[in-house]
């Protein structure tokens with residue numbers, strides 16, 4: 037078993053009050069909560085406060101979390117957010133097919149970080165990683181809408197991988213499971229029906245033909261059905277699913293690809309989607325924050341939150357996919373040409389179909405996987421936006437990052453990209 041467990045493990049418990057002010061804005065700011073309880077308890081002297089603080093810290097640092105897919109785009113943000121915002125953490129396990137070099141920098145922190153190179157499709161590897169964890173955040177997944185992987189592989193990772201995680205929780209006695217689902221489990225559907233400012237209860241005909249949304253929908257159902265199952269020791273499993281819309285922010289590979297595409301085209305991008313088609317987007321830091329909050333609140337609010345789904349949302353504006361990207365790419369020197377799509381929709385469809393044909397023909401020789409294919413065109417061309425406050429009502433979620441912050445952080449990240457590395 038030790039063969040796949042890598043070395044990145046350390047200890048060093050420091051006073052938790054050092055964390056204060058890590059972020060400027062927080063709604064569930066734990067030191068502030070501590071101060072509130074401090075005054076409530078009527079403790080007067082600094083000495084008493086420090087004693088109490090140390091006792092709380094020693095007692096509080098007891099939880100073991102596991103994040104699958106912890107080295108991916110979202111996973112890395114979840115990992116960093118947990119380390120900054122979950123004071124009760126004793127050990128954080130990061131499970132991924134490929135471990136990132138940035139894990140090294142976590143060595144300086146007070147929490148024991150255990151990096152585990154593993155595959156969610158391998159049940160024994162998942163069981164070993166889950167054993168002893170209090171909470172599992174299952175964010176690992178094969179995110180492929182470009183035809184890079186086969187439908188079988190997508191199913192294996194997203195569905196069988198999720199089954200393995202659920203069974204591992206049941207077998208080892210882990211009681212809390214947070215699943216990273218997707219807006220794609222709802223839609224856009226194959227009929228191109230708009231979902232306009234919908235919420236978790238909005239009726240919508242969810243019909244999936246593409247392997248990715250199909251696999252995410254199956255996996256989400258498995259997770260929700262598992263809620264209430266008895267885990268080892270007899271306690272009930274508590275599960276819930278978070279459904280991000282299109283995530284953006286630091287580390288977003290598609291944004292990177294589009295930026296370089298624009299540079300190659302002389303600083304221009306050509307409008308392909310009507311500006312009136314709204315596409316839901318959410319900042320990665322806020323999605324990560326939602327994961328941290330859900331994981332934290334699941335125990336206390338099991339009856340309310342168990343078996344529930346929550347869209348991930350924040351203050352990001354409703355815009356078309358392309359106009360939204362220009363919020364970041366514009367300040368980095370790119371220009372979106374055209375107020376209307378430059379090509380008629382039927383021609384885009386034809387090009388998308390041609391790309392799909394080329395992909396199929398070239399498959400024995402090389403992998404041809406452009407951004408434009410019939411599926412991505414349909415998704416980009418269908419209004420899908422959410423408007424809900426369910427997360428706020430159920431577990432007090434408020435976005436940690438304002439739209440201004442999210443935008444600034446993303447722009448800074450794009451600006452830091454190497455413009456010559458196209």
Ligand SMILES: NC(=O)C1=CN([C@@H]2O[C@H](COP(=O)(O)OP(=O)(O)OC[C@H]3O[C@@H](n4cnc5c(N)ncnc54)[C@H](O)[C@@H]3O)[C@@H](O)[C@H]2O)C=CC1
Pocket residue numbers: 104105106107108109110111131132133134154155156157174175176177178179193197216217218219252279280281282283284
């Ligand atoms: N990127 C987006 O806009 C959205 C993503 N999601 C979901 O969020 C989750 C994370 O997505 P991203 O961070 O964008 O993708 P990503 O590809 O950056 O991260 C996924 C991580 O899972 C790991 N992984 C893949 N197969 C694995 C396996 N067999 N065993 C262990 N680890 C494996 C990858 O190595 C990667 O680090 C996924 O479940 C995805 O379906 C949901 C909605 C929107």
Ligand SMILES: C[C@H](CCCC(C)(C)O)[C@H]1CC[C@H]2[C@@H]3[C@H](O)CC4=CC(=O)CC[C@]4(C)[C@H]3CC[C@]12C
Pocket residue numbers: 179181217218219220281282283290308309357407408409411412413415416
């Ligand atoms: C790549 C698409 C944009 C291409 C523009 C075109 C057709 C002119 O070339 C992206 C448009 C919408 C994106 C998807 C959407 O944000 C929802 C998603 C949710 C997920 O869970 C995974 C990612 C994705 C499917 C996302 C993928 C890229 C787009 C299709």
